Amino acid sequence: MRLIIHHWDTDGIAAAALLYEKDDSNMSPKIGNYFLEEDEFAMISVGNYDEIVVVDVALHPDTMKRLAEITKVRVFDHHITKRVEGIEYINPILDGKDEEDYPSASWVVADYLNRRDELLAFLGVVGDWEERIKNTRFFPLLDEFMKKNGFTFEELHEMVYLMDSNYKAGDKEEVEKAVRELKTTPNPADYIMNNSKWRRRKEEIEREIEDAINGKEERIGKAVVKRIKSKYNIISTVARKIWKGDEYVIVINCDFFRDDCQVYVRGEDATPFIKMAAERGYVSGGKKNVMGAIVPKNECDEFVEKILEKING
Ligand SMILES: [Mn+2]
Structure with a gap:
């Protein structure tokens, strides 16, 4: 049994979905928390996990230490964090690689699993960088993927906003469910674009941002x-x-x-x-x-x- 703990944004969801295998469990920290709380530790302790995988979320070193006391821990990330003893890090940035070569956790995972040719690999990149990715040396890879698969940048950007509507609504359950759904659906792009719940949320969020700016x-x-x-x-x-x-x-x-x-x-x-x-x-x-x-x-x-x-x- 394996537990995947992941960030609540598009990159965290996409990276976790790439890693997710049958019989895995997944959870996001409470939205806004970069640490775990006592009730979460209690739940994890009784879960009997052989392994915990932490994805795209730079949890506090104290949290990481406590997880390492429970079971084996592995991290897939692209944030600069302190290494905690006993934990394995798959984080090219910590090894001195450039963020333009490893722009997201989804890319770190896709690279590790040899699945660089999938939408989920690129979605985390667009989520973390948005328009700025166009000015990096990573962009030709993304551009080639879009051309090959008939996506525009605007479509990928829209998918990111649909996925991110869930954490912006504070809906941790939906964030966690998204990982499992994106793992199982035969067509992640259609699943995201046709998700009416996410779209309603996205539109309401856009309205509220507009109202707030004009208020x-x-x-x-x-x-x-x-x-x-x-x-x-x-x-x-x-x-x-x-x-x-x-x-x-x-x-x-x-x-x-x-x-x-x-x-x-x-x-x-x-x-x-x-x-x-x-x-x-x-x-x-x-x-x-x-x-x-x-x-x-x-x-x-x-x-x-x-x-x-x-x-x-
Ligand atoms: Mn990220």
């Missing part, structure tokens, strides 16, 4: 503050679309989680906010220009105040 916002000094009410996980997209590059954007959504608000900042330097959120003990993360945090509803206004104080000095 009211408040300017406070160098920051634009936008409070939205959406049951979809769209703050990062909204922040990216309203950011003009020379100020700070703060997007707040208190309707995705029951007890918490999502707070997302995009701006020139997000590192002070990443530090602030971590010091306050929030589930949070980010990189140079962005910070995302999950904040208890009764602490949200105060946290946003503190961010604004820092931005406006």
Whole structure:
């Protein structure tokens, strides 16, 4: 018995579907978590797995250590992570290879399994890179695949948005089911394009993003503050679309989680906010220009105040 733990986005789903074999089980961490929680460890412990395969998700080293104590662990990934002792890594990026040669976990898996000529191999690439893939030395491979199989880039991009509608809706069960369905369906492209549930979701998400962009916002000094009410996980997209590059954007959504608000900042330097959120003990993360945090509803206004104080000095 084997357990596949995979990321909730298109790349994670596609890579897991390539790996999935009869009798395997699969799960995604709770959407938004880059670690596993106690109830998940408990479930895995009683599962009696001979092997756990972690795909396209850079789980916290503490989580990886605990998994390695349970059973044999293998990782298929293209993220830069710390190696944990006793775990086998199939990750060309950790071996010093270039991300343009291994642009996604789906490609790492397809390469390993010698299945580079399949839609699933390329879907993860389009999911992780979108339009940017066109400017890489990987693109000729994708282009050749599309020409040979009669796909346009726009069609592959649409498939990605259909698949990603599930995590944006917070639907972990549907994410997990997608892996198994894509493994078994004779025609993954048709399965994705004709999935009316995913399409309804995708269209509703697009409407809500549009409404959020056009909805009211408040300017406070160098920051634009936008409070939205959406049951979809769209703050990062909204922040990216309203950011003009020379100020700070703060997007707040208190309707995705029951007890918490999502707070997302995009701006020139997000590192002070990443530090602030971590010091306050929030589930949070980010990189140079962005910070995302999950904040208890009764602490949200105060946290946003503190961010604004820092931005406006
Ligand atoms: Mn990926």
